[in-house]
Amino acid sequence: MSTTPAISLTGLTKKFKDVTAVDDLTVDIRAGRVTGLLGRNGAGKTTTLRMLLGLAGPTAGHATVLGRPYGELPRAAHRVGVAMDAIGPVTGSTVRGELLVWTACLGLDRRRTDEVIGLTGLTGAEDRPVSGCSTGMKQRLALATALLADPEVLVLDEPANGLDPDGIRWLRDTLRELAAEGRTVLVSSHQLAEVEQTVDDVVVVQRTLRYAGTLADLTDGGAHRLEERFFHLVDAPERALTHA
Ligand SMILES: Nc1ncnc2c1ncn2[C@@H]1O[C@H](COP(=O)(O)OP(=O)(O)O)[C@@H](O)[C@H]1O
Numbered sequence: 490m491s492t493t494p495a496i497s498l499t500g501l502t503k504k505f506k507d508v509t510a511v512d513d514l515t516v517d518i519r520a521g522r523v524t525g526l527l528g529r530n531g532a533g534k535t536t537t538l539r540m541l542l543g544l545a546g547p548t549a550g551h552a553t554v555l556g557r558p559y560g561e562l563p564r565a566a567h568r569v570g571v572a573m574d575a576i577g578p579v580t581g582s583t584v585r586g587e588l589l590v591w592t593a594c595l596g597l598d599r600r601r602t603d604e605v606i607g608l609t610g611l612t613g614a615e616d617r618p619v620s621g622c623s624t625g626m627k628q629r630l631a632l633a634t635a636l637l638a639d640p641e642v643l644v645l646d647e648p649a650n651g652l653d654p655d656g657i658r659w660l661r662d663t664l665r666e667l668a669a670e671g672r673t674v675l676v677s678s679h680q681l682a683e684v685e686q687t688v689d690d691v692v693v694v695q696r697t698l699r700y701a702g703t704l705a706d707l708t709d710g711g712a713h714r715l716e717e718r719f720f721h722l723v724d725a726p727e728r729a730l731t732h733a
């Protein structure tokens with residue numbers, strides 16, 4: 490396993506007028522693992538991911554992915570797969586039509602479209618209009634889009650939202666497989682139970698960093714529930730608890 494972090498955030502800060510959404514966030518995301526970026530609604534998760542991807546400019550600090558700022562990373566769109574609401578379906582088309590647009594944008598073989606349809610369990614739904622898809626199917630489509638270029642790093646904002654229990658299980662198995670293949674997966678969530686069996690590492694944020702380390706360390710090897718530890722961390726007086 491590589492010791493160079495796949496993603497590094499250094500003093501990352503974002504202020505919107507009088508709201509500080511992200512405050513001095515410094516954390517490394519380890520390569521080849523699934524990391525959960527966990528926090529309540531409004532904790533600053535999406536803002537952090539947007540800064541990582543150059544979609545929002547930080548007020549202070551900086552972020553790198555695979556050693557470079559995203560905007561300076563060669564072949565970034567191929568090396569970093571992204572699923573965020575803001576980068577959702579664009580064509581008003583069918584599931585396959587949507588994927589074909591991205592396949593063409595990325596300069597990939599059209600056959601890759603059908604591969605990711607298979608990988609994300611969308612077989613049979615290819616010809617459905619995206620507008621008629623359930624939230625769960627849209628989540629699968631977003632992940633299919635993120636996987637198109639076979640990226641080394643995946644950045645997924647709330648991919649468990651709107652998934653039913655089967656979908657949650659599918660997502661967990663899929664993310665675990667992707668990490669087992671050596672990929673780095675950074676997944677944000679406010680649903681702790683959904684990610685507890687998915688993540689290796691945990692970054693807890695509540696505007697500031699509250700924890701960064703392994704899930705096993707946080708839960709004492711499973712002796713405590715993630716939820717219990719989480720509330721302790723986010724409701725404690727503000728402080729950053731960082732484990733190496
Ligand atoms: N474009 C924006 N303008 C003003 N405030 C924003 C903007 N985006 C996010 N915020 C605020 O920043 C905080 C963090 O939001 P966000 O990063 O979306 O949190 P999360 O993804 O963890 O739910 C919230 O208080 C939110 O209202």
Ligand SMILES: [Mg+2]
Nearest residue numbers: 534535536647
């Ligand atoms: Mg969010």
